[in-house]
Amino acid sequence: MIIEQIYTNCLAQGAYYIESQGEVAIIDPLRETQPYIDKANKNKAKIKYIFETHFHADFVSGHVDLAKKTGATIVYGPGAETSYDIYSASDNEEFKIGNVTIKALHTPGHTLESTTYLLIDENGKDHAIFSGDTLFLGDVGRPDLAIKSDLTKEDLAKMLFESLRTKIMTLADDVIVYPAHGAGSACGKNLSKETVGTIGDQKKTNYALRADMSKDEFVKEVLDGIAPPPQYFAKNAMLNKMGYDNFETVLETGDIPLSPEDFEAMANSEDALVLDVRPQSDYIKGHIPNSIFIGLNGGFAPWVGALITDIKQPILLIVPEGKSKEAVTRLSRVGYDNTLGYLKDGIDAWISAGKEIDTLESISAETFANRVENGNVNILDVRKDGEYASMHLEDAQHFALDYINENMNAISKDKTYHIHCAGGYRSVIAASILKARGFHNLVDIAGGFGAIKKTDLPMTDFVCPTTL
Incomplete structure (x- = not known):
């Protein structure tokens, strides 16, 4: 049995690769899917299932593309409705991956379809849970992100309380916890910097798993201090629910070098936002007037999602040398697929063309x-x-x-x-x-x-x- 956590720091997001006897399950994949395919091919294994813990709000999952490329089945928890083909698992339904079993534990609360996947090893022992946004290390998922639901955040918090106590806290203390996010994610308020833990440790240290906690106390503490969700959360959740453009197409149309003249003409004709993703020191020294700085070296994708309100906004990029593909990829992870190209040879080409720059x-x-x-x-x-x-x-x-x-x-x-x-x-x-x-x-x-x-x-x- 192979379990690999594929952690993306800029999104504070964990995807998972599970392999047994030549069969593979991927849990909560990122938008770019080739790394999962390459890993399976290297091991001469086949991706059989793609498990989604819920309709993610803070990134666009790669499940649709990955299923098209591999023929794998997309599995969601009970009640999930999508515009593409999925298998909707029943509570406690089991799926075989080689010699191991993955059991779907329906754990509503963060969202209605939220599901925790329990990995049972070759000997029939509960080994680990992939808890999505139901249980983090140090926190639990925020219960205010339901899509088009009449339920209040208090209603969802009560569901989360029951899910934690009837489905997760009943598991053995040595069961490993693999969450979908760590510190830096806006999906919780007190997430640990650690990305792997155990049920026993969480019972001791996670405020939301206190044994003597009443449901009313849980609701009050979970909801206390939650900031409003970033504006792009609902848009990403809808993309994950309804589908999206092929990632390779987004990369092909977005990673295009443009001369200063073409860059300027396109900015004007397409009403494009000029996004400068260089280090802030470079932006300070000289930048294109009216360009927006959000550097790749910081919390790039979440800040793009929080601050650029139109997810379909045409975007032109100012990038460090060799970083255009990375910038387009990271934009696509949060659903910003309308990149039109980047300034070839960067700000130096702009200056050489005699065009205006600004400083800070x-x-x-x-x-x-x-x-x-x-x-x-x-x-x-x-x-x-x-x-x-x-x-x-x-x-x-x-x-x-x-x-x-x-x-x-x-x-x-x-x-x-x-x-x-x-x-x-x-x-x-x-x-x-x-x-x-x-x-x-x-x-x-x-x-x-x-x-x-x-x-x-x-x-x-x-x-x-x-x-x-």
């Missing part, structure tokens, strides 16, 4: 501190709510990047703003969006809050309010 002022934390001490400075803190609440500069205005599109009216184009995040990536994203919207008096603070904390500027710590 960026200063050190020490220079910023001097400016604050010497006069009134408008500060935008673009970190998440919890980061800001934990500690922030006394005079900083909270302007979370997650909600920048909704909060433009909270700032003025007539003012100069000094912008920071935690380390310098998100502040440049925010500045690029603001610049594209006509805010030109912007200053980035290099190193973000991590660098600012080393200065003597006054901070405000979070103080728990007293209930009267």
Whole structure:
């Protein structure tokens, strides 16, 4: 028996390859499917099943393409309805992969069709669960993502409570837990950095699996502090439900080199968004006016999904040398399939063609501190709510990047703003969006809050309010 976790850090997502006696099951595959096929071919094995734990919301699964290429059967849990052929498993139904068995445990709560797959080894012993978004390490799945359902998040949370206690917590403590996500995913709020655990460890450390927890307590604690889901979640879930364009076609039409003249003409004729995915230091030094920065070296795909509201938006890319295919691939993982091409030879070609560039002022934390001490400075803190609440500069205005599109009216184009995040990536994203919207008096603070904390500027710590 072979079990391999194929973890993609930029999405905090785990897919799984299971092989026994020449037969293979893939669980929750990514959009690009060739690596799974290559792995099976190398082992002279055949992909028999593709198990989907649920209709994923934070990435587009590769199940449809993989089934077309291999003839494998797509398996969902009870009640799943799609526009393509699937096998809808019954609760406790078993599937054979060589000498091992995979049992479908219907575990609704995160979504209605959510299913945990229990792997039973050659000796009939429960070996591992592939828990999808039902159980994470340190947390459980958020119960507010149901597609077109009359059920409330409270209703789904109650279902999740029952699923955990009747289907998962009854398993032996040594059963291995392979979740769909780890730290960094927006599918939960307290996910561990670890990507493999055990049932026993989770019973000891996961707040949602406390033995003495009532259903009402569970509902309250699971729902407490959940941020609104990113806007692309519902769109990705619908793509997974209804199907999507072939990945190879998306790559073929998107990975096209364009001269500066063709690039500019296409940007204008197609009303395309120019997306600069280089390191932020390169963007700061020089970029195409009105381009948006979201660098490949950070949380690229989730930020694209959160900030580019039209999933069908035509996109033109500014990429580091040799990174065009990677950029198109990573966009497709979250359903942004309308890439039109990339600027051949990058920003240097643009400059050589005599075309206009823009820059972004960026200063050190020490220079910023001097400016604050010497006069009134408008500060935008673009970190998440919890980061800001934990500690922030006394005079900083909270302007979370997650909600920048909704909060433009909270700032003025007539003012100069000094912008920071935690380390310098998100502040440049925010500045690029603001610049594209006509805010030109912007200053980035290099190193973000991590660098600012080393200065003597006054901070405000979070103080728990007293209930009267």
